[in-house]
Amino acid sequence: MGNGQGIASHRAAGEDDHTCIVFTNALHEEVRDLCALQWPEEACGLLIAAKDTPNRIERVVFAKNVAEEPHTTFEIDPQTLIDCHRTARQKGERVVGCFHSHPNGKALPSPTDRARADENGFLWLIIATEHNRAGDSGLYRIIHQTTTDAAAQSELRYFRRCQIIDR
Numbered sequence: 002m003g004n005g006q007g008i009a010s011h012r013a014a015g016e017d018d019h020t021c022i023v024f025t026n027a028l029h030e031e032v033r034d035l036c037a038l039q040w041p042e043e044a045c046g047l048l049i050a051a052k053d054t055p056n057r058i059e060r061v062v063f064a065k066n067v068a069e070e071p072h073t074t075f076e077i078d079p080q081t082l083i084d085c086h087r088t089a090r091q092k093g094e095r096v097v098g099c100f101h102s103h104p105n106g107k108a109l110p111s112p113t114d115r116a117r118a119d120e121n122g123f124l125w126l127i128i129a130t131e132h133n134r135a136g137d138s139g140l141y142r143i144i145h146q147t148t149t150d151a152a153a154q155s156e157l158r159y160f161r162r163c164q165i166i167d168r
């Protein structure tokens with residue numbers, strides 16, 4: 002913590018360090034407000050970046066949570082997903098991540114989230130919500146790491162914590 006400030010002033014930092022994500026406070030607050038409004042259900046949506054600067058979130062797209070149990074899980078409206086990918090392609094952008102809220106007040110990936118960590122490199126922003134207010138935010142990148150040991154080749158999947166840079 003705190004050491005990232007020097008890096009933040011360097012324009013190319015986002016490209017060099019995949020755990021430093023540029024995300025303006027204004028955009029971040031927009032997401033947090035929406036998540037707070039959605040309490041006690043989970044809010045969800047997508048994070049969009051320009052194709053050549055994938056570590057800088059340019060805009061967010063809110064989606065309807067179509068999960069059967071929206072209080073404990075989320076499912077981004079598939080139509081929003083399709084539209085979003087199409088628009089991003091047309092505009093030279095990429096869908097680089099998703100966000101959702103945790104109405105239990107914790108910004109850590111849940112066991113369900115871990116089980117869904119199937120897109121290597123994808124960013125996950127988790128906003129803790131409690132009684133119509135947003136608490137902690139956690140930004141993570143899914144890492145798939147292939148390990149080769151004597152017996153077998155196995156793949157390790159985990160959420161790596163990222164630093165949010167307001168710039």
Ligand SMILES: [Zn+2]
Pocket residue numbers: 101102103110111114127
């Ligand atoms: Zn979750």
